[in-house]
Amino acid sequence: VRGDEGARVAMPPKHLIAEIVKIIKETFPRSIHINTDVDPRLYSITGDTTQLHQSLLNLAVNARDAMPDGGELTFIARNTIIDEMFAHMHPHAKSGHHVVITVKDTGIGIAPENISKIFDPFYTTKEAGKGTGLGLFSVHSIVKNHGGFIDVVSEPGRGTEFNLYLPAADETLEHAAGELPISHGHGECILVVDDEVSIREVTRSTLEASGYKVLTAGDGTEAVAVYAQHRDQIHAVILDLLMPHLDGRATVKALRKINPEVKAILMSGMLDSKKLLETADLGQIDFLLKPFSTEKVLTILHKVLSTA
Secondary structure (H helix, E strand, C coil): CCCCCCCCEEECHHHHHHHHHHHHHHHCCCCEEEEEEECCCCCCEEECHHHHHHHHHHHHHHHHHCCCCCEEEEEEEEEEEECHHHHHHCCCCCCEEEEEEEEEECCCCCCHHHHHHCCCCCCCCCCCCCCCCHHHHHHHHHHHHCCCEEEEEEECCCEEEEEEEEEECHHHHCCCCCCCCCCCCCCCEEEEECCCHHHHHHHHHHHHHCCCEEEEECCHHHHHHHHHHHCCCEEEEEEECCCCCCCHHHHHHHHHHHCCCCCEEEEECCCCHHHHHHHHHHCCCEEEECCCCHHHHHHHHHHHHHCC
């Protein structure tokens, strides 16, 4: 049952998703296949059922319009913990337990230059008369009013993924399962390379607090100089893909000239297929998609350091 406008109640999001899926299965073209993947141990959230219902329906309708020839529409719901590191990298995130609801399509996608505009009021790529452009603006406003935030990943020609992060209701956290153990460092030295000072410093402090020693560099050319000087101490390099002067791909190649066995992890705030394809000549290399959590960076670092 949907609540009155403005009424905030604790609710299990799985019921919300089930109701949306029922509506769209009855009203969307048969050419669109609906998938759901909902964690059975999902936290409850506190919110206005009508507004959240409207948000998910808006995203579903957008996904439908992005797939005129049919495709896959997937709803995923998971529990997640936003830590200080992730919150620092995402301007609207607050740390704590969240439910993340993902609405994912295999449609036409959004051009990288338009991603930052999609939540602006009246912004639309639809033809005149086909939409006001208020759909995503209202979704963004509703999620923000619920203390949450939205992360969007899109690739032209491949599809779009909207991730809605909503704070978990306090009462459900008493039953939250214990957090998984995270692999900490044992004094290994990591070189962190990023032209953004804030990301460089938050990554440094997180790794140092987790048992690693850290050296930093502000761009690729500085990274090569630091690595050449300290190559015997550095166990791995974490570097941004998009940097001025010498980008991540070129820097990895330069580091491999110094040490062909260098262990490198590339990080990027954009899942741009062209940029990823350009890194194909680097062979097997690990990626971190910003914003990332402490758990994510420590897990991937442990994996890279453990490989011979």
